[in-house]
Amino acid sequence: MGAELGPSVIVRRSGDELIRADGKAVGKLADFWRWACSDLANNTMRGVLAEYLVATALGAATGTRTEWDAVDIRTPQNWRIEVKSTTYLQSWAQSQTSRVSFGIAPASGWDAQTDITLADVLRSADVYVFCLLHHREKQTLDPLDLDQWAFYVLPTHVLDERCRRQKTITLSSLESLKPLKTGCRPTGSRPGLCRRLSAEPGGIKLWLIVLDQCRALRHGHLTDDPPTGFSTRSTTGLDQPSMGLLTLPTHHLSDARRTACTVES
Secondary structure, three states, rough: OOOHHOOOOOOOOOOOEEEOOOOOOEEEHHHHHHHHHOOOOHHHHHHHHHHHHHHOOOOOOOOOOOOOOOOOOOOOOOOOEEEEEEOOOOOOOOOOOOOOOEOOEEEEEOOOOOOOOOOOEEHHHHHHHHEEOOOOOOOOOOOOOEEEEEEEEEHHHHHHHHOOOOOOEEHEEEEEEOEEOOOOOEEEOOOOOOOOOOHHOOHHHHHHHHHHHHHHHOOOOOOOOOOOEEEEEOOOOOEEEEEOOEEOOOHHHHHHHHHHHOOOO
């Protein structure tokens, strides 16, 4: 591949860039964004928004989204994340709410940097994050309200073992695989895992760190030091991993670590 046909360098735009004709401004990029992207509940834009929310939570939203990459998100820690989203409500008229399911089919990965499609059909990510826009009142549906979302985090190894070549999975079947579920607000007597976007969904970052620690354990070099990005403090007599406003009691970490060590290779 010649350098002139290599991948383009994509820079983040501000929205103030001008749309021009004959050298004169006829509009702004933000005008196009408002026209094309305001319907956040349709399948395409909801999926892109879900990827952005997860990327933001993982500190991986500083660049731009790569279209048609083998995985949806690549974190600074080199984790490969696949993001799937679904909802009960659509933008169009519905006779009933949609059946909730997620796509999990193995696929041939394509490398955007080399324009090469891999021969192997597999699930390329290390971890799947299933994003459910669970709100059920159409008049108040707002995909920008994180209280209307729930996130389910599952190592890909579990899907490969339990679902093999399966193409889709229902919510009940997903829950039977014991994913880590996280959200934004407290529910009942259970504390919320986070209080702001910079830590939301906090459990995702925690889960990835736990998996990273378990991978290190498998290779014999797990340390007792707190994971990167977390500090230990005690508010209830227990040492707790914390990040921003996220706090998770140590026994939750132990449960997650046990589960991760069971399924992570």
